Amino acid sequence: MYAILDIETTGGKYNEEGITEIAIYRFNGHEVIDQFISLVNPERPIQQFVVGLTGINNDMLRNAPKFYEVAKRIVEITQDCVIVAHNAKFDYRILSTEFNRLGYPFERKTLCTVELSKKLIPDMPSYSLGKLVRSLGIPISDRHRANGDALATVKLFKLLLSKDTDKEIIKATVRTTPKNNMDAKLIRIIEELPSITGVYYMHDEHGDIFYIGKSKNIKKRITQHFTNDNHKSKEMQKLVHAVTFEATGNELIALLKENEEIKRNKPQFNRALKKTIFSHSLHHSFTDDGYLKFNIAKANGRDNAITTFSSYLSGKSFLERITEEYNLCQKYTSLDKSTGSCFNHSIKECEGACMGEESAEEYNKRAQQVIERYSYHNKNMLLIDRGREVDEKSALLIEEGTFKGIGYFNLNYQVNNPQIMKTLITPMEENRDAKHIIQGYLRRNNRIKIIEF
Template structure:
């Protein structure tokens, strides 16, 4: 690393707290070689959106001040050149770093730097302080700052804090550990370097650990592949030791979409059966709903253990991870179609079932409804239980870059696969089917999709007629 660019201390001011939604209004960069400041840069930035009044009160930056300021793309090259080859330093580094990454992402550029957080460093080097906010640390150490909550002034204060920390005994090892994402180099697998880990993208996707024979020994998913892999190698548990012992190489696939990463991870674990993976290896769930006809010709249902023998002997309709989830699903269908609680084996009875007395069963168990009439609804239940989803639809999510979208197709009640397409192509079912990466629909696949839709209600759903 060239002298003068050992550390790039960065501070930004923004229109709000979320990098995906808000924009940068000012940036300050200080280059520090570990002993002295070698360069500085500051600029207001036109965020191309309104600055809320509350933010103006905090920073003093007004809409009028940024009106004639350069837009981010006009400063992008300067920011890249000043931070290149340096450790990216900030107080609460995740905030500043993620805002810059998001701004560069909008330009189609991947911004990636080694990072050092002075909040975490201060906690280690100056333990026992009541607060580690920049304002309180400035006050505690008596730093002179002209304009708090302005980018360059805060970047200079952070530089003073870093300089003071570096003067303390054993700080160098703490800095190295933090920059190396908590990994001690002695814990890395043989023939693997910190630089290899640093070159892995900080993107959402699936990663693969390979052994010396190139066999996959572990598959994982993360919203930040590099960070998750670093956590594996910093792990001091028996699993971490097993990974370090077996891993000789790492590959990955960026998906952009968390949903696609979840689906791909699940599929790859079942396909490759990596020895270190414990969860998601099973291709079947432990419980199932089966259907049969009783001696009077009524279609009945039951929840049973999903064994190989059971699959040979019974008509298995659907599989579930637990007894309670299977019974819950069956009970929901019973209520919707007014089925007999005895014939669904939810509340077995030798005579009229409990729900018949509540007028929630039409009396098949009491001889008041024929098998033919009852089975019309029971057949509907059979069809409904066979599918997790009762309609065809697309889930459209973020892609691997700004030029594309990820698309997940559900058809005939089952997951069909995923693909990456342009915004226009993502709504053309013929193109989707042609470009689709078809996948096996395992029992847990539908649960992954259901959970994602529940947790991310804003995800775009396109229903297919």
């Protein structure tokens, strides 16, 4: 399966571009079976030469969805696909950069129609998309717009498939598909596993744990381990004698248990999580004029950060989100470092704190809501989420800003007495990574119920 796409951007330097338009066609090698086309608000101005090239301007994008609003659809339509694009390296880099800003690891195999064309149709006068397709008699409309260029790439790729008599494109695609030639031992292990959320443990023939992981679907994740052909997966396939698991009911508890179990057991193949899993944190200060200002800095473990992030880009993406959600000024969320007013003020999306048009008192009321929502410093609360069964809920206890542990209770049980609830909690260790996991989960999941006491 292929995801044939084209992306238009704001221009700019490497790692600073924003997507202005995207078109994706899901193609099964014979016909298009799904498509997604959308303008995208890049949350930054478009360079003038790009406006002249594409015809897309800032006014056209003001009400367009932002990237995080279309990200899920992009993941879905490219799932289990090889990404195909004309100059695929550029388009894939842009997509990966946008997903990195959201803290999401977007990974897909790619095929470049420029490289394929040079190999299968040599000696063409030009391999730019417009000139190449015209030379081949392929119609193209809306040049330098995502939909027009993506449709032309679909037609070009069909031609390349027909010219690929050695079937090298198909063979390469098949090599990226999970293989099913597992031995009987691995098949037996998979058959005995459930499709539930939880933590799983891989044991060698002596019963020792050599790998710990978590997944929303344990059976599916273990199948991936047993069908991958990278060096680490092959070594694990040789060693594994049994896989045990513990249901958690939701991803938050799975993440916390995985973190604690890896630090306690130090399994051979879990090198990554033996180290701290976040690098940056969100802090606040006050300007000389009394405005509350947010910034992302490298985490040192000593500062009392509001929340933490696995990368600077995910922290910056969070600043962009709270700027919009709480109508904050880009100057005071460290997103606009220019002199004078912020960019949002120029398009009438800032109340004017950067120009002294909004008082610090009024502005800080909204900014303070960010701290209240995303920091649990000195708070006493229970976080209620799904349980392991339909008639059960999970509870995570935080006392005076410290994570104490997790537990489960039946839906018939009324959570109105924290002291009684504490008896159901299984103690867990408070550490920097556990705090990072909880804070990150709270940012991503609005449906979790919070009971303060």
